[in-house]
Amino acid sequence: MAAEACLKPWQDGTKPARWPTKPGPYKIAISNSYIGNTWRTEMVQVAKSYVSRPEVAKDVASLRVASAGNDVAAQIAQLNEMTLAGVDAIILNAASPTGLNSAINQAAAAGILVVSFDNVVTTPKAIKLNQDQYQMGKAWAQFVLDQTGGKGSVLMVRGVAGTFVDQERTRAAMELFKPYPDLKLTEVYGEWDDGTGQKVTANALAAGGKFDAVWSQGGTTGVCRAIQQAGQKIPPTAGEAENGFRKLAYELKFPMLSIGQSPTLSALSIMAAVNILKGEPTPSEISIPLPVVTNETLEPGKNFFPDLPDSLFTAINIGACGLEFDVNEVLAQKV
Amino acid sequence: MNATLQGRRSSPALLIAEHSVLVAYILLLLLVGVAIALNPAFGSLGNLKAQLLIASFVGIIAIGQTFVILTGHIDLSVPWNLTFSAILAATCYANGYGIPAAFGLGIGFGALVGAFNAVGVAIFRVHSLVWTLATNALLQGLALLYINGQPPRSTIPPFWRDMVTGDVGGLPMAALLWLVLAVLTIVVLKRTSFGRKVYATGTNETAAFLSGIDTRLVYLTVFIISGASSAVAGLLLTGYASQTYLGMGNDYLLVPIAAVIIGGTSVLGGTGGYVGSIAGTLMVVVLQAVLSTAQIGQAGKNIIFGGIILLLVLLYGRAARVND
Numbered sequence: 001m002a003a004e005a006c007l008k009p010w011q012d013g014t015k016p017a018r019w020p021t022k023p024g025p026y027k028i029a030i031s032n033s034y035i036g037n038t039w040r041t042e043m044v045q046v047a048k049s050y051v052s053r054p055e056v057a058k059d060v061a062s063l064r065v066a067s068a069g070n071d072v073a074a075q076i077a078q079l080n081e082m083t084l085a086g087v088d089a090i091i092l093n094a095a096s097p098t099g100l101n102s103a104i105n106q107a108a109a110a111g112i113l114v115v116s117f118d119n120v121v122t123t124p125k126a127i128k129l130n131q132d133q134y135q136m137g138k139a140w141a142q143f144v145l146d147q148t149g150g151k152g153s154v155l156m157v158r159g160v161a162g163t164f165v166d167q168e169r170t171r172a173a174m175e176l177f178k179p180y181p182d183l184k185l186t187e188v189y190g191e192w193d194d195g196t197g198q199k200v201t202a203n204a205l206a207a208g209g210k211f212d213a214v215w216s217q218g219g220t221t222g223v224c225r226a227i228q229q230a231g232q233k234i235p236p237t238a239g240e241a242e243n244g245f246r247k248l249a250y251e252l253k254f255p256m257l258s259i260g261q262s263p264t265l266s267a268l269s270i271m272a273a274v275n276i277l278k279g280e281p282t283p284s285e286i287s288i289p290l291p292v293v294t295n296e297t298l299e300p301g302k303n304f305f306p307d308l309p310d311s312l313f314t315a316i317n318i319g320a321c322g323l324e325f326d327v328n329e330v331l332a333q334k335v
Numbered sequence: 336m337n338a339t340l341q342g343r344r345s346s347p348a349l350l351i352a353e354h355s356v357l358v359a360y361i362l363l364l365l366l367v368g369v370a371i372a373l374n375p376a377f378g379s380l381g382n383l384k385a386q387l388l389i390a391s392f393v394g395i396i397a398i399g400q401t402f403v404i405l406t407g408h409i410d411l412s413v414p415w416n417l418t419f420s421a422i423l424a425a426t427c428y429a430n431g432y433g434i435p436a437a438f439g440l441g442i443g444f445g446a447l448v449g450a451f452n453a454v455g456v457a458i459f460r461v462h463s464l465v466w467t468l469a470t471n472a473l474l475q476g477l478a479l480l481y482i483n484g485q486p487p488r489s490t491i492p493p494f495w496r497d498m499v500t501g502d503v504g505g506l507p508m509a510a511l512l513w514l515v516l517a518v519l520t521i522v523v524l525k526r527t528s529f530g531r532k533v534y535a536t537g538t539n540e541t542a543a544f545l546s547g548i549d550t551r552l553v554y555l556t557v558f559i560i561s562g563a564s565s566a567v568a569g570l571l572l573t574g575y576a577s578q579t580y581l582g583m584g585n586d587y588l589l590v591p592i593a594a595v596i597i598g599g600t601s602v603l604g605g606t607g608g609y610v611g612s613i614a615g616t617l618m619v620v621v622l623q624a625v626l627s628t629a630q631i632g633q634a635g636k637n638i639i640f641g642g643i644i645l646l647l648v649l650l651y652g653r654a655a656r657v658n659d
């Protein structure tokens with residue numbers, strides 16, 4: 001498998017993971033926090049679909065999934081329970097970047113490998129796997145600059161205030177926008193949610209706005225719908241990988257750039273865990289290539305799905321990782 | 336009126352108590368005035384209509400909350416009741432049910448959840464704060480089970496989408512529906528014996544029961560109204576967003592409750608009414624709209640939003656005490 005192109009070191013000088021090797025097959029557990037949105041359910045489904053593949057199944061004896069909600073205490077209890085159950089690896093989407101550290105350290109001391117992804121944790125005892133949020137924010141911002149030539153008004157739909165992801169994506173965009181005083185930026189918080197994104201965009205438009213470009217971290221379908229409902233043409237839009245957004249861009253042909261946080265991060269974390277347990281060289285902090293889609297590469301049935309719901313997250317295939325999923329097979333998995 | 340109150344007539348708190356609804360509308364006008372002063376485009380017809388549309392979602396949920404809060408209870412099951420009812424209706428429509436059947440099932444489900452809440456409150460005597468919170472968690476699990484982890488495969492009737500986002504006689508359709516339901520609510524609360532029973536139950540449940548009011552029936556009815564109004568709001572939201580999705584109800588728990596309270600209804604039950612809730616709804620929505628586009632950073636927005644809600648509640652909380 002193309003592990004070198006896929007499980008890349010986070011930066012120059014990232015140390016390789018050091019972990020005692022073990023003979024397989026391995027017992028793996030996913031400790032998830034919140035489960036009440038589509039991204040999280042897909043993340044679980046991709047993991048299940050991945051381990052059902054014959055070439056993966058021979059290394060994975062069992063996969064169990066538990067969701068604790070956005071409750072640090074409940075997730076600590078869950079991690080302790082998994083530690084006592086004696087699994088070989090825990091794949092972790094954390095409710096808090098720091099709150100679980102002691103439970104993770106205990107798991108590591110008991111010989112359990114912890115791979116944290118998406119909402120990663122700070123303890124060095126855990127392997128970290130994520131997409132580079134800074135690069136994502138930067139790519140969206142570069143698209144906005146290319147489309148506007150550095151002047152005009154830009155709607156920036158941010159995520160959830162106070163989160164690391166929102167800060168990194170926004171920091172990258174602001175650094176890029178800084179040399180362009182003719183860019184008029186309007187910031188709203190869409191909380192990565194279509195309904196909220198639609199509402200705040202409607203507010204921004206109604207208060208006299210007309211935008212030359214949109215930089216949206218999420219809820220992009222709602223953002224586009226609000227612009228449509230205001231009777232305006234959708235301007236060039238850089239956004240997440242929501243199916244609805246890509247459907248609209250394909251149909252209406254407005255310039256777009258779509259990069260998504262991939263639900264496949266769960267499967268890649270399992271891949272990394274198995275590699276490390278087998279003793280294959282793997283970085284301790286892993287950067288997953290960004291799945292980028294533009295107007296030119298937009299293709300129905302491949303990177304968006306006209307017959308599937310708007311709220312689907314399309315970015316399940318990471319080309320650089322040689323992982324292709326059939327979306328219907330993924331969605332058929334139980335959560 | 337007794338002599339003590341006569342003697343304190345000039346106190347501003349008492350004035351507020353006597354005219355709490357009037358005060359709510361004056362504050363609303365002030366708020367809109369400030370919004371327009373900050374950004375003249377806020378007063379444009381297009382914007383006022385957009386705000387009215389968003390307010391109708393909150394306002395319709397606030398109908399249910401007003402009934403429930405008047406009896407001294409609260410309904411915390413709104414977010415996932417709204418989400419589940421909307422997903423149910425849209426999935427039924429996608430599976431070939433007609434609009435009346437699909438929407439009827441959605442609203443019926445919402446009402447059923449309300450009845451379930453009433454069973455806990457009226458029969459098992461569990462406080463609604465706990466029971467409805469549990470219902471909400473239960474519904475989240477059921478929703479996941481129902482869609483089996485897939486994003487809800489719902490279809491929104493195009494006619495419904497156009498209707499919710501479109502105008503009827505110059506007003507957004509959702510706002511018209513809200514207006515009709517609002518008038519109905521006000522009439523029921525102020526002019527029917529059921530309305531008087533709601534106030535009596537909220538003022539003193541034991542006294543109401545002893546005077547021959549079937550308080551269980553009152554609870555059953557108010558929670559059913561709340562469940563059904565959550566479902567109606569859910570259906571409107573599916574038209575607005577052209578989709579259903581997990582978490583679509585997340586914004587609709589505390590905002591309608593805040594609208595009811597700053598509209599002058601006592602959180603302890605027994606006093607207040609929907610005329611105030613309308614003002615409360617519009618205030619909260621205008622405040623959110625102004626803050627969402629104000630370029631002051633999220634921390635500032637939260638502090639201002641929370642601060643203003645606190646100020647309003649303090650104003651009424653104090654007034655209510657004087658009124659007693």
